[in-house]
Amino acid sequence: MPKFLTSINAISWYFLFPVIFIHFFVVMFPSVLSLLLCLTDWNGFGRINYVGLENFQELFRDRVFKKAVKHNIIWTVMFLTIPVIVALIIAYLLTGIKRGQLFYRLVYFFPYILASIVNCLIWRYIFHPRHGLGGWFENQGIDFLAKSPFAMKETALYAVAWVDMWHFWGFLVIIYLTGMYQVDDSLYEAADIEGATKFQKFRYITLPMIRPIFVLSLIIIIIWSVPTFDYVYILTMGGPAYSSEVVANHLYSQAFQRMNVGYASTIGVMMFFYVGIIVGFFAILRRMGWEV
Amino acid sequence: MNKILNIFLTFILTAFFATSTFAATKVVWWMESSADTDPTVQEMMCDAFNAEQDEVELECVFKEDINDTIRPALLSGSGPDMFDTPGASYIKIYQDAGLVKSMQEYADQYGWQDKLLGWAYNSGVFDGELYSIPKNYETMIYFYNKTLFEENGWSTPNNLEEVESLAAKIKAKGMNVYAYGSAGWQPTHEHLVGNYFNTYAGPDNVYKALIGEKKWTDPEFVEAIELLRKHMVDEGYWSGDLETYYSLDWDDFNNEFATRGSAMLMIGTWGFNVTATNFGETSDDWDWNPLPILNSQAGSAPNYQLATGGTMSINAASKNADGAAKVIDWILSDKERALKVTGSLGYGAWLLPLKYTDADFDPNIDPRQKRFLTEFAEASDSGNYGYTTWTFYPNDPGVHIWKDMEVVWAGDITPLEFMEESQRLWDQARADDALVPVGKR
Structure with a gap:
């Protein structure tokens, strides 16, 4: 047997082969197929007709797609601020707790391990106009939450995002906490000698020291916000009147309800490029010497 | 010794060919699942069909979101012999793609057009041939x-x-x-x-x-x-x-x-x-x-x-299409049985669009439900x-x-x-x- 076939490098590839093989057929091949399908009018079953860039032209005329993109941007901004700020504060406060910290970590992390359908049903019930808080307040003679925020077009997107954030922020607490525990104690001791306040220690020691983890969390949030789907699908189906429609929901509707698989592939390709740009942006920052 | 071996092999081969020749044709049917109705359908349709004859063995498989499940199965050229769809618009897509079998020869052979209400039969006719039959109206x-x-x-x-x-x-x-x-x-x-x-x-x-x-x-x-x-x-x-x-x-x-x-x-x-x-x-x-x-x-x-609430069709790739047609004909051939099945489901499912007459109804049927069935039949028959x-x-x-x-x-x-x-x-x-x-x- 030739020596290169038994070298350490070759053996590594043998072990990697099954994963690469599966990845090729499950991820790569459908992705490439999707790139081709966006140039067709395929309905998912029959003849495939080449339509050139017609789907892309349609995309820019599609008012629902534009609305969905806007909602995805709002969604991303919300996730980049509210859960991040809350998780940073809570994680920092938790570092000061010596006894019972595990209990808090469990409580904060618990929603993250629940299935999305469970989280959604809990909150749908809480906001139910008859059985939830609205009904309870009504019985007390108070007109508060009489209408479910999921059912009002002004609040639906924010209400769904709230539920998703409630499930997500505990995850951020855990990763920030892990980062904070890696900060060298001597830095804090030096700051104490200099008379630094708690906020100053957080601002000038903790935050810079956990920057790699912090930036990683931002990248995760931005990338995960693009295909966000389940919470919107379960709670509002993108309604009322597309007020909570996000891009992945629009893709699903086009592919599986309207049977416009070619057009849905175009939406998928746009999502792919968007994620590519985000990843490329952070790659450039890294090349410029940023610790990301 | 050789003689014993010959007898043994002959026995084995005879048993094998007899089993292959006389074994019932197996027909698999993917149905839309509903927790409330599945047990009744299994008992009164699938099990009853198997108990009444031994030519075809019917296996009913209940699936959630049948349209999402059946699509990849049909596209891959496999899937069950028979399947449900949510309605005629889906059949049109399957027919265009050649994924569903024309049932016209079976309709002619078994006289299905005479058994079904005219509008219901026509709802499954595409390009002059029958591709689906409503399971419910x-x-x-x-x-x-x-x-x-x-x-x-x-x-x-x-x-x-x-x-x-x-x-x-x-x-x-x-x-x-x-x-x-x-x-x-x-x-x-x-x-x-x-x-x-x-x-x-x-x-x-x-x-x-x-x-x-x-x-x-x-x-x-x-x-x-x-x-x-x-x-x-x-x-x-x-x-x-x-x-x-x-x-x-x-x-x-x-x-x-x-x-x-x-x-x-x-x-x-x-x-x-x-x-x-x-x-x-x-x-x-x-x-x-x-x-x-x-x-x-x-x-x-x-x-x-x-309105038709769900349809039944035969997979174009089925190797047991004749058996599947026998299943459909069995379902359409007994109005009394059909009414019994839908009656036990509260007339909310499996209400086959057959030409019912007053005599077909159970005397214990709720008069309000009977009024619907007869008035609907009269109105739809008279074009209203x-x-x-x-x-x-x-x-x-x-x-x-x-x-x-x-x-x-x-x-x-x-x-x-x-x-x-x-x-x-x-x-x-x-x-x-x-x-x-x-x-x-």
Whole structure:
């Protein structure tokens, strides 16, 4: 047997082969197929007709797609601020707790391990106009939450995002906490000698020291916000009147309800490029010497 | 020794060929799953079929979201011998792709056209050949709390003026006019749109629009949508207001109706079972009526909208198509058995569109349900019928009807803009040859 076939490098590839093989057929091949399908009018079953860039032209005329993109941007901004700020504060406060910290970590992390359908049903019930808080307040003679925020077009997107954030922020607490525990104690001791306040220690020691983890969390949030789907699908189906429609929901509707698989592939390709740009942006920052 | 071996091998080979030759043909059928009905269907259909004959062995497999499940199976050239679909518009797509087998030779052989109601048979005919048979038929009606109506001296309405006058009286009593909600099934908006098309614009106009002789942007359709918008948004007929309508699911609104939160329930005939069950737990009585006519151009007598709730077909790749056809023929051949099955499901499922007569019914049947079955058969036979969106609309315009109705209710587009988009999608579907069959009126 030739020596290169038994070298350490070759053996590594043998072990990697099954994963690469599966990845090729499950991820790569459908992705490439999707790139081709966006140039067709395929309905998912029959003849495939080449339509050139017609789907892309349609995309820019599609008012629902534009609305969905806007909602995805709002969604991303919300996730980049509210859960991040809350998780940073809570994680920092938790570092000061010596006894019972595990209990808090469990409580904060618990929603993250629940299935999305469970989280959604809990909150749908809480906001139910008859059985939830609205009904309870009504019985007390108070007109508060009489209408479910999921059912009002002004609040639906924010209400769904709230539920998703409630499930997500505990995850951020855990990763920030892990980062904070890696900060060298001597830095804090030096700051104490200099008379630094708690906020100053957080601002000038903790935050810079956990920057790699912090930036990683931002990248995760931005990338995960693009295909966000389940919470919107379960709670509002993108309604009322597309007020909570996000891009992945629009893709699903086009592919599986309207049977416009070619057009849905175009939406998928746009999502792919968007994620590519985000990843490329952070790659450039890294090349410029940023610790990301 | 050789002799013993020969005898043994002969025995083995004979047993093998006998088993292969005389073994029953196995037919696998993927059905839409419903936890409430699956055990009954398994027992009264699948097991009963297997017990009655030994030529074909039927295996029923109940699947959630059958359309999502069957699609990859058919595309891969495998899948079951028989399968359900949600409706005719899906069959059209499968037929175009060559994934579903023409059943015309079996229909001719077994005389299925004579057994099925004409409109139901025609709903599965594409390019002159039969591709699907409805498993269930349904229509839109309204239930009302009979006791409540009698206590208050209210009469059931027959026209728009009476509907609006009754609604005002019901609201004055602190109740909602209709119990309903879309939280469990967002596409239910299309039920309401279909009701207003058929009772305001009228079935003749809907038919003309379906076959392209009229535009969906014509005034009667736009006015029908405007009236629905007014009743939903301005008047809050359904569960009090639009937001509550969006929040209530199946259990919520059925409970609201049975507990006098609402006086009426506008729904499909699949509501018979739950209404009878819920009212059985109260001291109130219920009854039903066809939907009132809201405009004189919709005719003088109430019409029944035609709808098929699920279809059965044979996979083009099936190697046991003959066996599958025998299963279908067995199902269609005994009206008494068919009524027994649907009766045990509260007439909400497996109501096969067969030509029933009075003599076919169990004498113990609830007279209200029997009245529906006979009146519907008479009305549809005499041409007094309308059209539901989920049976006669192609996919894209069908989705538009329920998805974009919310946009009208939100005030983001006008009823005319809504119907213009509808017309555009219909034009596109017509150009793509994606229309579903509509029998001649």
